Each structure stands twice: as structure tokens, then as C-alpha cells.
Amino acid sequence: MNHYLSLFLCAIALTTASAQSPVSNADREIVFKSVNVIPMDRETVLRDQTVVIKNGKITALGDDSKVRVDKGALIVDAKGKYLTPGWSEMHAHVPAVDDLAPMKEVLMLYLVNGITTIRGMLGNAKHLELREKVRSGEILGPNFYTTGPAFSGQTVKTAARGIEMVKEEKAAGYDYLKLLPGLTKETFPGIAKTSAELGIPMVGHVSFAVGVWAAIDAGYSTIDHLDGFVEAITPGIDTLAEQETGLFSSWTAYSADTSKIPKLIKALKEKNIRVVPTQAIAERWLSPSPANDYANDPDLKYMKPEDVKNWMNAKNTYNNNPKFSKEHAEAFVNIRRKLILACQKGGVQLLLGCDAPQVLNVPGFATHHEMKYLTDAGLTPYEALKTGTVNVAEYLKKMDSGVVKIGNVSDLVLLNGNPLEDIGQTKNIEGVMIGTKWLPKTYLQSELKKLEKR
Structure with missing residues (x-):
């Protein structure tokens, strides 16, 4: 033979x-x-x-x-x-529960979709255990990084508490600090200063009261969702209350001034801040399309019926808001596409992430949608693929990946x-x-x- x-x-x-x-x-x-x-x-x-x-x-x-x-x-x-x-999914969510079983299911949804690294963006102590079990091979799943419990208006009532939380999460061994909305000009500076001192990076949302310029100055590791970007280029935004602007400024994006984009891109580039667009949220949940357009989405069979029902309700709530109009929703999606393309052309490194499970975004499957939305924004397929491969390897300092x-x-x-x-x-x-x-x-x-x- x-x-x-x-x-x-x-x-x-x-x-x-x-x-x-x-x-x-x-x-x-x-x-x-x-x-x-x-x-x-x-x-x-x-x-x-x-x-x-x-x-x-x-x-x-x-x-x-x-x-x-x-x-x-x-x-x-x-x-x-x-x-x-x-590929890497840099804005993933894994259930923050005590039971490993639902966590393992979400990890498998990512893995079967070719996603071999994820960053969990709302962690707890169980995620530290999960991380070790994945690393040891006891649990089959993507390479796993995790934030700790979130910093928000609910969890951080004082500047002292914010500083204390940073120290606690660093000592516990989390990889990143997850920032949610609700931080203030009083509570945010101490978090940022302690984050830099202890070397545990800040990632996630930009609080409305803080604003993207302060977030950039503070040296976020990644700004996710393009949070604060639309507000930064919208004249008169400082005269509005946060609830008047909508999620990620979806109600006011139609009045954004695109001539202000280069200044924003320059500042991000100078501070080497990465951007995780999560454009899938805008293109699906916050799009002008009605909920019925997604009712037969084959991805949804991997979510519990009650979760799908809640997602459809959230989509309908958005579309039925008195501030909603098809034209304004289209303007919101399009201004985000312009911002994504400006990041790419301006040398601001984009990292792949879609924020799943989130409204109409199923873990794993939504990451493929995200790559398509990046090309819709003007990236070439190669550039879109880089956001989940080469760019992430550089960001994580894993140069053998x-x-x-x-x-x-x-x-x-x-x-x-x-x-x-x-x-x-x-x-x-x-x-x-x-x-x-x-x-x-x-x-x-x-x-x-x-x-x-x-």
C-alpha cells in the first residue's frame, strides 16, 4: 500500500x-x-x-x-x-448567573459560528470560574475575557464607592472594567484615575453627563456602541436632557453635523482608543424596519420564546414612540455608518462586536450580521474581517493569533x-x-x- x-x-x-x-x-x-x-x-x-x-x-x-x-x-x-x-466578538454577553449550564450554551453558540475569542461585557464572580474552566479545557468554548460587575448610576453613588469598586475588581482578577450609563462628573474621574493607576482598562458606555471628550481624555480602552459619538457632533445637545435624545442619540441624530466628525476621529486616534461599533443594534433594533420583518428570522430559534417576545416588544416600543419617524431612524443608521467609515479611514482601530444577546441579536449569528453591516458602512470585506482578527490580536497583545x-x-x-x-x-x-x-x-x-x- x-x-x-x-x-x-x-x-x-x-x-x-x-x-x-x-x-x-x-x-x-x-x-x-x-x-x-x-x-x-x-x-x-x-x-x-x-x-x-x-x-x-x-x-x-x-x-x-x-x-x-x-x-x-x-x-x-x-x-x-x-x-x-x-473571529473575536469583543462585546459579548454571557449570563451572569450561578448556573454554568446557560453560560456553556452561549459559549457554544459563539463557537459553532467560528468565534474563537469573546469578551464578556457584564461579568460576575462566576465568570472568573468560567474563564478558568475554559482555559483548562474543562469547558469547551472560545477564549474568554471578562469584565467585572458594571459601574453605573445605580452601583456608584459616590466618588469613593467608584474608586473602591475599581480596587475590588482589580484584586478579584477581572480583565476589564465595564462602564454603563449613569456616571457623573463627580463619580467618573476617580474611576478613571484609579483604573489608570492599577492598570485595569475601562470599556463600554460613555455616560451622557460625562461625554465623549472626557472619556477620550480619560483614556478609555474601548468605547463601545459609538456611545457619545453622535452627541459629540450634534449642535445644541447640551440644551437637552438625556431622555430627550434617545438611545445613542437616536432621536437627535438627524441634526448631527458631519463636519465635526474629523475632530472626533483625530482625538480618538491620538489617544489610541479602539471602537467597538455594535452596529447590529442600530441596523436591527433601532432601524426603521417594523418588528414583523424579523418575526421569521431563523436565528431566533436559539432563543427562549419569552426572550423573543420581549425583543419584539422592545422593537415595537421603539417604533411606536412618538419621537420615532422612519426618516429620523434612517438618518440615525446612516450617521453611524459615516462614523464607522471615518474611524476606518482615519486610523481608529475598529474591533468586531455586536452586543448579543440583545434585542434581535442572537449570540454568534449576530457577529456575522455585524461584519455585513461594516461592509454596508463602506469597509471592504478584508477590512471587516480584520476587525475580528488582526485588530483584536494587536489589542489583546496576542501576537500569535x-x-x-x-x-x-x-x-x-x-x-x-x-x-x-x-x-x-x-x-x-x-x-x-x-x-x-x-x-x-x-x-x-x-x-x-x-x-x-x-
Whole structure:
């Protein structure tokens, strides 16, 4: 029996045996044969490559004829398919409960969608336990980073309490501080100062009373949702109460002055503040479309019926508000698109994030919507893909990730189509690699079936 026939027969046996379960590369190689590699360190496709994975690392990558493969390797026939780095979701939500079961479900929704890193944006002590179980391999899920309990108008009543909370969360071992609305000019400065002193970054919302200029000066690590951006370019915003402006200034965006955008972009760039747009919120929940447009969305079957009902009610409440008009909602979506494109062109690094589970945004699936919305804003597919790969690797200082190359971690997605030509191909997943585990399509499909709620 020749060498290649032996490999072929081995591949058949191993693929059949592992159809419904992850395959580990800790003890043997997993090899993608004849695959088209999208390395992401440049906009190109490396055709007909062999990529070898072992112990969670890419150990070889090259022309099929030049790469040696172990006899016991699992061969994945990837002819005509595309291998790309796994994506990161930088504004995820994991249930903040005492039970790990619902947390594991959300992690799996992300993972089956090719998302190999997430940043949980509303944490508690159980998330610290979850993080360790994911790192140890006890729980299968994306690489997990977490904020602590949120800083808001409800949790921070005094400047002293804000400072104390920063110290508590740093000592507990959280990765970031999550800021919610409701902070004031009295409570915010102490949080910001202590955050800088202790080296635990601030991320999330910009409180209306604080404003984006103070947030930039304070050195946020990431500003999420473009929060405060529309207010910063809207004349007369200081004469309005927060409740008059709407969520993310959705009621007043129609009067924004786009000539003020360059000043905002320059300030963000100078402070090296990253931006997590969560445009999926605007394009779905806060869009001019009626709730009925989303009633048959196939993603919703992974959410509990009561959650879907609440989402539909929230969408209807927004559309039925006396301040709502189709024209103003369209203006809101469009001004956000302009801001996103200005960030991209102005050198402000965008990080992929969609804020799921949130109204009409299902974990994992919504991240694919987000990439499409980034291209709708004017980014190329390559630029949109960078927001969840290269940009995140740089942000997290994980320089062995975000790019497909020898020595890098094997957090990868195998696709059936080329996302550089059609960003919608990110949803066309054939399999996912997370560290030492290969999750073939049959496994992904079986896990999704388990997660259906209705």
C-alpha cells in the first residue's frame, strides 16, 4: 500500500469515528489538505496549501507537494475551501448567573459560528470560574475575557464607592472594567484615575453627563456602541436632557453635523482608543424596519420564546414612540455608518462586536450580521474581517493569533466560500478549530440542534 493511499484510508476511518465529537490534535496532527488560506496579514489567498496543526499550533504551512505529514494524522480534505483565523466578538454577553449550564450554551453558540475569542461585557464572580474552566479545557468554548460587575448610576453613588469598586475588581482578577450609563462628573474621574493607576482598562458606555471628550481624555480602552459619538457632533445637545435624545442619540441624530466628525476621529486616534461599533443594534433594533420583518428570522430559534417576545416588544416600543419617524431612524443608521467609515479611514482601530444577546441579536449569528453591516458602512470585506482578527490580536497583545502562519495558535475556521469576495461566506462554515480541538460540521450541526429553543 503506498503512502498516500494509507493516509486516505486513515482519514476515512478517523473522520467517521469523530463525526459527532471534537477531534484533539494534542496527540496527533490534523492536516488541512489542498486548502485555500486567507492569512489575514495581507489581502490575499494562498491556493492549494497544506496546513498542519498539532498541540494547538500551526506547525507547517506550504504547497501540498512540499509539506510532510505524519502517518497517523487526521486528513481533512479541504479542496476548494478557505481557511481563515477564527473571529473575536469583543462585546459579548454571557449570563451572569450561578448556573454554568446557560453560560456553556452561549459559549457554544459563539463557537459553532467560528468565534474563537469573546469578551464578556457584564461579568460576575462566576465568570472568573468560567474563564478558568475554559482555559483548562474543562469547558469547551472560545477564549474568554471578562469584565467585572458594571459601574453605573445605580452601583456608584459616590466618588469613593467608584474608586473602591475599581480596587475590588482589580484584586478579584477581572480583565476589564465595564462602564454603563449613569456616571457623573463627580463619580467618573476617580474611576478613571484609579483604573489608570492599577492598570485595569475601562470599556463600554460613555455616560451622557460625562461625554465623549472626557472619556477620550480619560483614556478609555474601548468605547463601545459609538456611545457619545453622535452627541459629540450634534449642535445644541447640551440644551437637552438625556431622555430627550434617545438611545445613542437616536432621536437627535438627524441634526448631527458631519463636519465635526474629523475632530472626533483625530482625538480618538491620538489617544489610541479602539471602537467597538455594535452596529447590529442600530441596523436591527433601532432601524426603521417594523418588528414583523424579523418575526421569521431563523436565528431566533436559539432563543427562549419569552426572550423573543420581549425583543419584539422592545422593537415595537421603539417604533411606536412618538419621537420615532422612519426618516429620523434612517438618518440615525446612516450617521453611524459615516462614523464607522471615518474611524476606518482615519486610523481608529475598529474591533468586531455586536452586543448579543440583545434585542434581535442572537449570540454568534449576530457577529456575522455585524461584519455585513461594516461592509454596508463602506469597509471592504478584508477590512471587516480584520476587525475580528488582526485588530483584536494587536489589542489583546496576542501576537500569535489573528493570522494564519506557522507558530500561531490554531484558532481557525474552515469555510466553503471566499469571504474576501462575499462577506456572507463567513456563515458558510465547514468546521472550526479551537486550540487543540477540531469541530467538524457534523459536530457543529448536532450542537446547534441541541441549542434550539422553539
